[in-house]
Amino acid sequence: MKNAVELKNINFSFNTPCGEHFVLKDISFSVKEGEFISVAGPSGCGKSTLLSIISGLLKSSEGSVKIYDGFKCGYMLQKDYLFEWRNIFSNACLGAEINGNITEETKQYALSLFEKYGLKDYINSRPSALSGGMRQRVALIRTLVPKPDILLLDEPFSALDYQTRLEVCDEISQIIKNEGKTAIMVTHDISEAISVSDRVFVLSKIPAIIKSEHIIDISHSPSRRDDPRFREYFNAIWKELKDNE
Amino acid sequence: MNEPSTRQKQYLHSIKKRRICIMLCRNSIILSFIVLWQFCSQKGIVDSFIFSSPKEIVLSAVDMTLNSRLLFHTAVTACETIAGFILGTFIGTGTAIILWWNSFLNDIVDPYLVVLNSIPKTALAPIIIVWVGNNISAIIAVALLTSVIVSIMNILTAFNETDKDMIKLIYTLGGNKKDVLFKVILPANVPAIMNALKVNTGLSFIGTIIGEMLVAKYGLGYLIIYGSQIFRLDIVLLSVVILALLSTFLYKAIMKLEKKINSKII
Numbered sequence A: 001m002k003n004a005v006e007l008k009n010i011n012f013s014f015n016t017p018c019g020e021h022f023v024l025k026d027i028s029f030s031v032k033e034g035e036f037i038s039v040a041g042p043s044g045c046g047k048s049t050l051l052s053i054i055s056g057l058l059k060s061s062e063g064s065v066k067i068y069d070g071f072k073c074g075y076m077l078q079k080d081y082l083f084e085w086r087n088i089f090s091n092a093c094l095g096a097e098i099n100g101n102i103t104e105e106t107k108q109y110a111l112s113l114f115e116k117y118g119l120k121d122y123i124n125s126r127p128s129a130l131s132g133g134m135r136q137r138v139a140l141i142r143t144l145v146p147k148p149d150i151l152l153l154d155e156p157f158s159a160l161d162y163q164t165r166l167e168v169c170d171e172i173s174q175i176i177k178n179e180g181k182t183a184i185m186v187t188h189d190i191s192e193a194i195s196v197s198d199r200v201f202v203l204s205k206i207p208a209i210i211k212s213e214h215i216i217d218i219s220h221s222p223s224r225r226d227d228p229r230f231r232e233y234f235n236a237i238w239k240e241l242k243d244n245e
Numbered sequence B: 001m002n003e004p005s006t007r008q009k010q011y012l013h014s015i016k017k018r019r020i021c022i023m024l025c026r027n028s029i030i031l032s033f034i035v036l037w038q039f040c041s042q043k044g045i046v047d048s049f050i051f052s053s054p055k056e057i058v059l060s061a062v063d064m065t066l067n068s069r070l071l072f073h074t075a076v077t078a079c080e081t082i083a084g085f086i087l088g089t090f091i092g093t094g095t096a097i098i099l100w101w102n103s104f105l106n107d108i109v110d111p112y113l114v115v116l117n118s119i120p121k122t123a124l125a126p127i128i129i130v131w132v133g134n135n136i137s138a139i140i141a142v143a144l145l146t147s148v149i150v151s152i153m154n155i156l157t158a159f160n161e162t163d164k165d166m167i168k169l170i171y172t173l174g175g176n177k178k179d180v181l182f183k184v185i186l187p188a189n190v191p192a193i194m195n196a197l198k199v200n201t202g203l204s205f206i207g208t209i210i211g212e213m214l215v216a217k218y219g220l221g222y223l224i225i226y227g228s229q230i231f232r233l234d235i236v237l238l239s240v241v242i243l244a245l246l247s248t249f250l251y252k253a254i255m256k257l258e259k260k261i262n263s264k265i266i
Helices: A047-055 A088-092 A094-098 A104-116 A132-144 A162-178 A190-196 A228-243 B006-042 B054-067 B070-101 B103-118 B121-132 B136-160 B164-172 B177-188 B190-215 B220-229 B233-265
Strands: A003-016 A019-032 A036-040 A062-067 A073-076 A150-154 A182-187 A199-203 A210-215
Touching (some): A003 A047, A003 A182, A019 A047, A019 A062, A019 A210, A036 A162, A047 A062, A047 A073, A047 A150, A073 A132, A088 A094, A094 A132, A094 B177, A104 A132, A162 A190, A182 A190, A190 A228, A199 A228, A210 A228, B054 B233, B070 B103, B070 B136, B070 B177, B070 B190, B070 B220, B103 B136, B121 B136, B121 B190, B136 B190, B164 B177, B177 B190, B190 B220, B190 B233
Parallel strands (some): A036 A182, A036 A199, A073 A150, A150 A182
Antiparallel strands (some): A003 A019, A003 A062
């Protein structure tokens, strides 16, 4: 299977009047098409920076990012940031609107996503009328409408309360698998990383290097959290993160 | 629906009672003030030549409406003020957009804005009148000047405090700075702009009155100066009362507009 994303020796540093700050050091990995990988690490270790570099919002100081020809990235942020001055439907179409291709076809595609994920009745509502979990699903639809091939998820569930988080996490990872997307998620939540991904990379604190790679070999049904090996993975990753300090 | 409980009824009754009490107290203050004033000036307790009296004010209101174009003076002041605060808000928003867009320029002009903001703008009124000329545009310019700097600063602060991640969202969706401006900065800050409009009403009244006092041949500011020069305190006080009514009316009108805009976009 082809590689959707290939990172080679990524270094990232930035300058302030107080000095030069090294954030990422020699990060290399590749992600196959359709794979779901997670990057776990302590907070402030440059996880979000890594996503920004993959998406092209930031330029790495050294190294290269290779995205498979013609593949597009979609980005999902920690909070939903649905605009209160737009209704749900026009929030979801924001990306298409910005790219200037708000055609009948895009609108139909957006509608079909709303229908598929049970939000069709809310397309004319204001964001404030929706619950946290629903809003996060709308944010995912907004990311999906421009039809990205690779999804970059920046702690997409951390703004939700615990119970909603479990539900939405399962739901959204299911949606991403259904749509056959490649996904890279950064998170500091170990159980979240294990329950959705095929592989988990653990980063050290800054300047961050990849400390280890875990291949999560548990079936998705019924639920990964019920499998005894879940704890083993959890403890192993947790120990690595703790050793950082 | 169920019959409300006794406690609920008591509660509703108590808020109604409170509302009526407040209204009675409010109205009785102004009524007793007017009655006391009239009484004192009639009995000679206060000198009605320098304090005037409610009766004289009403009489001169009627007289001036018929003979000296009181409505015209009021309309002139209203138009100058409205022109002042609408221009102030537009120019303020426009300048804030330019400074938000260009942070280099922003850093350069920042100390100038701070200085311009702290000098009393009314001190500049005579200069403006010399430059612009002895006419209505000078008064509008003074009204504009009193409000525009504050608007720029308030709106710019609001722009710069817009959630950074909302801006990041636009970039993740492939947008550029123009998209950030039109999709996030402007719509997210409609409340701040409306707020500037409200502040500008008051400020632009100050500018207008100062301008009229200095140069005009019409307007309430002119009437105040003219009345005090010929010792017709009834004219002065009448103008002040009309000013109070006018500014309340404008403020209410802007609140209405704000509500309408809010219900449309939020």
